[in-house]
Amino acid sequence: MVSFEDPTVLAEFMDSQLENPMASKVDPTGRPVYQSRSDLGPLKSLRSIPQLVDFGVATRIREYDDFGVHPIQPDHYRAPEVILGTGWQMPTDIWNLGVLVRSPVSFFRNLFLHPLIPDKVVGYDWREGAIPAYS
Numbered sequence: 001m002v003s004f005e006d007p008t009v010l011a012e013f014m015d016s017q018l019e020n021p022m023a024s025k026v027d028p029t030g031r032p033v034y035q036s037r038s039d040l041g042p043l044k045s046l047r048s049i050p051q052l053v054d055f056g057v058a059t060r061i062r063e064y065d066d067f068g069v070h071p072i073q074p075d076h077y078r079a080p081e082v083i084l085g086t087g088w089q090m091p092t093d094i095w096n097l098g099v100l101v102r103s104p105v106s107f108f109r110n111l112f113l114h115p116l117i118p119d120k121v122v123g124y125d126w127r128e129g130a131i132p133a134y135s
Helices: 008-019 080-084 090-102 104-110 119-123
Strands: 024-026 032-034
Touching: 080 090
Parallel strands: none
Antiparallel strands: 024 032
8 A cells, every 4th residue: 555645635635525525326225325536636745655554354373384264365466265265374475465566557557447366367277276377
């Protein structure tokens, strides 16, 4: 995740909401649904520091060779063994690093557009045996 480049960005965004509120509607259950507004204006600074976060789905396994079977990792970045429920171990977290390192440009472009699950994962017949290598 990347923090805001300047603390005034949120204050200015909130002021703009008071002047020009987001469009909204009421869904069939009676709850208000607001239109997303992602434009926070021009950058105030080019200095921004990336931060590592766990999205609230971190878990702990006691021994290095133990297996976990419950879902971990954010939905869009889950490793194949987590998606398929075949059991995962500590090295599963390397998948997340690989997703981030694979292509920083496509990571930031795709972060807000669609999940980053490679086509190889979706189209592979997992009954055939070993998990394929990813390039």
